[in-house]
Amino acid sequence: xxxxxxxxxxxxxxxxxxxxAAGNEPVVNLDKLTYAGNLENLRPLQGDARHIFVQAxxxxxxxxxxxxxxxxxxxxxxxxxxxxxxxxxxxxGEFIQTNVVGxxxxxxxxxxxxxxxxxxxxxxxxxxxxxxxxxxxxxxxADPAFSETTAYAPNSPYSASKAAxxxxxxxxxxxxxxxxxxxNCSNNYGPLQFPEKLIPLIIHNALAGKPLPVYGDGSNVRxxxxxxxxxxxxxxVLEAGRVGDxxxxxxxxxxxxxxxxxxxxxxxxxxxxxSPVIPHGSLIAFVKDRPGHDQRYxxxxxxxxxxxxxxxxxxxxxxxxxxxxxxxxxxxxxxxxTSGEYRNWVSTNxxxxxx
Ligand code: NAD
Ligand code: DAU
Numbered sequence: 562x563x564x565x566x567x568x569x570x571x572x573x574x575x576x577x578x579x580x581x582a583a584g585n586e587p588v589v590n591l592d593k594l595t596y597a598g599n600l601e602n603l604r605p606l607q608g609d610a611r612h613i614f615v616q617a618x619x620x621x622x623x624x625x626x627x628x629x630x631x632x633x634x635x636x637x638x639x640x641x642x643x644x645x646x647x648x649x650x651x652x653x654g655e656f657i658q659t660n661v662v663g664x665x666x667x668x669x670x671x672x673x674x675x676x677x678x679x680x681x682x683x684x685x686x687x688x689x690x691x692x693x694x695x696x697x698x699x700x701x702x703a704d705p706a707f708s709e710t711t712a713y714a715p716n717s718p719y720s721a722s723k724a725a726x727x728x729x730x731x732x733x734x735x736x737x738x739x740x741x742x743x744x745n746c747s748n749n750y751g752p753l754q755f756p757e758k759l760i761p762l763i764i765h766n767a768l769a770g771k772p773l774p775v776y777g778d779g780s781n782v783r784x785x786x787x788x789x790x791x792x793x794x795x796x797x798v799l800e801a802g803r804v805g806d807x808x809x810x811x812x813x814x815x816x817x818x819x820x821x822x823x824x825x826x827x828x829x830x831x832x833x834x835x836s837p838v839i840p841h842g843s844l845i846a847f848v849k850d851r852p853g854h855d856q857r858y859x860x861x862x863x864x865x866x867x868x869x870x871x872x873x874x875x876x877x878x879x880x881x882x883x884x885x886x887x888x889x890x891x892x893x894x895x896x897x898x899t900s901g902e903y904r905n906w907v908s909t910n911x912x913x914x915x916x
Contacts, residue, residue, distance in 0.1 A: 562586055562587040562588065562589060562632055562633075562634050562635070563580075563586060563587075563588055563589070563634050563635060563636045563637070563638060564588075564589045564590075564591060564628065564629070564632065564634040564636070564637045564638070565577055565588055565589070565590050565591070565637075565638045565640060566590075566591045566592065566619050566637070566638070566639045566640055566641035566667065567591075567592055567598070567619075567639070567640030567641030567642060568588070568590035568591070568592055568603070568614075568640065569590065569592040569594055569598035569599055569600055569602055569603060569614075570592070570597050570598050570599075570602075570640060570641075570644070570755075571597070571602075571644075571749070571751075571753050571754045571755060571758075571788065572640055572691070572749055572788055572791060572792070573590070573592070573640035573641075574599075574602035574603055574753050575751065575752065575753060575788045575789065575791075575792055576638070576640065576792045576795060577590060577603065577606070577612065578603070578605060578606070579789060579792045579793070579796075580792075580796070581606065581609065581611055581612065583796075585611060586611075587610070587611040587612070587613065588611065588612055588613070589613045589615060589628060589632050589634060590603070590612060590613065590614045590615065591615045591617050591619065591625070591628065591641070592614070592615075592616065592617075592641065593616065593617065593618045593619070593641070593659075594616055595643070596755075596902045596903075596906075597643075597644065597645075597755050599753075599755075599897075599898060600614065601894060601897060601898075602753045613632075615628060618659075618663065619639070619641045619659065619663040619664065619666065619667040620658070620659065620662055620663035620666040620667070621666070622666045622667075622669055622670045623670075625666070625667060625670035625671070626670045626673055626674055629670065629671065629674040630674065633682075635682075635685055635686060635687070636686065636687040636688070636689060636799060637667075637671055637687075637688050637689070638689045638691065638795065638799065639664065639667060639688070639689065639690050639691060640691045641659065641663065641667075642659060642660050642691075642722075642723065642726075643655050643656045643659050643660060643719065643722070644719070645719070645755075645757050645758065646695070646717050646719045646720070646851065647757070647851060647910050648719075648757070648906070649717055649718040649719035649722070650717065650718065650851070650852055650853075651909060651910070653718035653722075656718050656719055656722040657718075657722055659722075660719075660722035660723055660725070660726050661722050661725045661726060661729075664690075664725075664726035664729055664730070665729055668688070668729055668730065668733050668739070671688055671739065672733060672737055672739055675688075675739060675740075676737070683740075684740075686740055687740050687741070687742060687799060687802075687804070688730070688733075688739055688740065688741045688742070689741070689742045689743075689744070689795065689798065689799050689802075690726065690727065690730040690741060690742070690743045690744070691744055691746070691795065692723050692726065692727050692743055692744060692745045692746070693720065693723050693745060693746060694707055694745050694746060694747045694748075694784070694809065694811065694858050694860050695715065695716075695717070695719065695720035695723065695855065695858065696713050696715050696720055696723055696724040696727055696745060697711045697712075697713060697714060697715075697745070697858075698713070698714030698715060698716055698720075698855065699714075699716060699855035699856045699857060699858070700782075700856065700857040700858065700859055701856070701857070702857065704857075704859075705861065706784075706811070706859035706860055706861035707745070707809060707858070707859065707860055707861060708809065708861040708863075708864070709745075709806075709807045709808070709809050709864055713727075713728075716853050716855055717853055717855075720855075727743055727745075727807075730743055731743070731805075734804070734805045735805075740804045740805075741804070741805060742798050742799065742802040742804065742805075742806060742807075742808070743806075743807045743808070744794065744795060744798055744807070744808050744809075744810055745807060745808070745809050745810065745860075746786065746791050746794070746809075746810040746811065746860070747783065747784035747785065747786050747810065747811040747812060747858055747859075747860045748783040748784060748785050748786065748858070749785075749786055749787070749788045749791050750785055750786075750787065750788065750880065750881070750884055751787050751788035751789060751880065751883070751884050751887070752788070752883075752884065752887040752888075752891070753788075753894075754788070755898060756895060756898065756899060756903070757903070757906060759783075759818065759821065759822075760821065760825065760881075760884065761888060761895075762774075763821075763822050763825050763826075764825060764829070764884075764885060764888045765888075765895055765899065766844065767825065767826060767829050767833075767836065767841040767844060768829070768833060768836055768889075768892075769837070770836060770837030770838040770844070771844065772844055772845075772846035773822055773826070773841075773844045773845045773846060774846055774848045774911055775818055775819060775822055775845055775846065775847050775848065776818070776848060776849070776850045776851045776854060777847070777850035777851075777854060778819075778847065779817060779818045779819030779822065779847065780817050780818070780819065780856075781817065781818050781854060781855070781856055781857065782815050782816065782817050782818075782856070782857040782858065782859070783815070783816065783818070783821075783857075783858055784811045784812060784813070784814055784815050784858050784859045784860050785812055785814040785816060785821070785877055785880070786810065786811055786812035786814065786873060786880075787812065787873065787874075787875035787879075787880030787883070787884075789874070789875065790810075790812065790873035790874055790875055790880075791810060793871065793874070794808070794810040794865060794871050794873075795810075797865070797869050797870075797871045798865070798869065798871075801869050802869065803868070808864060808865045808869070809860050809861060809862055809864060809865065810860065810862060810865060810871075811859070811860025811861070811862045812860075812862075812873050812875075812877070812880075813860075813862065813873075814876070814877040815857075815859050816877065819845075822845060823842060823845075824881065825841075825881070825885065826840065826841035826842040826844075826845070827841075827842070828881070828882070828885050829841045829885065830842075832885060832886075832889060833889060848911065
């Protein structure tokens with residue numbers, strides 16, 4: 562079996578659903594259930610003995626060690642993190658706690674377990690750390706895309722905390738021989754993404770006739786990857802990645818935020834003509850920029866393609882169609898996650914922000 566951390570969040574839940582759809586190897590899912598963790602994401606697995614959910618913190622070393630002893634997974638895949646850049650600006654403490662201290666404690670628990678496994682199990686074991694392209698900093702318009710050898714230059718508390726965790730993972734391989742793999746992926750989108758992130762936030766606001774907040778002038782560029790493609794890349798790296806190596810994952814879909822938002826508006830004009838405000842594009846509101854906003858991310862994914870034969874299946878056009886359709890079909894899911902805490906967040910982040 563495998564142990565997944567953060568499996569009640571956006572990418573972790575997609576990963577577990579895909580994993581169990583493709584095979585029968587059981588998953589232990591360790592998740593703290595922060596505001597971003599939602600067991601409803603895993604509802605299709607209710608009553609499925611192949612999915613064992615444990616509510617716990619990756620920073621709880623004893624608990625993790627006990628779980629590892631009990632289940633003896635062949636791999637740990639670490640998705641658990643605080644993941645939203647804007648939240649890291651408002652409150653960096655949680656990011657240091659989970660992403661840095663939590664990852665350190667998780668690594669310590671895994672090292673203690675791994676070091677007393679028999680040699681054959683030790684050799685087969687993997688710790689796969691899921692990280693981000695944001696550790697590489699910000700690109701200018703003509704800069705080459707981030708490769709695995711691009712120097713780290715994180716600019717937000719979120720990306721700095723992820724960079725620190727990547728360094729710890731690297732150090733545990735070099736110092737203790739822990740068989741690690743690290744992936745650095747670009748912006749994901751797709752079903753089950755919490756509507757604090759750009760794409761689901763825009764869909765949610767557009768359907769409600771609320772302003773669509775675009776930071777600055779909307780010229781910042783992100784490289785979008787459909788979440789199912791990220792999950793297939795992780796499965797491939799776990800299967801065949803070279804121990805100690807880093808793999809960049811991306812979709813070759815660079816778009817400005819304004820293009821993404823306008824695309825969503827145009828799609829919703831057709832698919833949801835009875836929204837309170839039509840055309841949806843008339844709701845676009847340019848708001849105060851994110852402090853330290855990285856201008857451009859782009860991933861050079863040639864290594865994973867060359868060495869592991871992975872390429873994405875979805876284009877932006879096909880992936881965004883599936884995504885919009887999913888949100889339109891799952892308004893009950895959106896309603897459940899946009900209560901209480903979500904409303905507080907929206908009033909904190911966007912208060913007085915409209916220009
Ligand atoms: P998310 O915020 O949707 O989910 C995070 C999950 O981790 C939640 O279920 C939460 O409850 C859990 N969690 C948080 N703190 C925890 C702790 N201390 N112990 C145990 N569980 C905890 O995040 P996501 O978008 O699914 O991202 C997953 C991972 O992928 C993160 O490590 C993130 O840095 C990385 N990543 C995300 C993207 C993206 O575009 N979303 C891109 C590249 C990499
Ligand atoms: O690049 C990978 C990263 O992508 C992941 O590591 C992060 O976990 C994930 O959250 C994401 O970070 P971003 O900051 O790029 O994603 P977000 O959806 O928050 O924002 C995407 C772009 O849209 C960014 O340039 C900021 C902008 N934006 C975002 C929001 C929430 C807006 O213009 N308005 C908004 O309201």
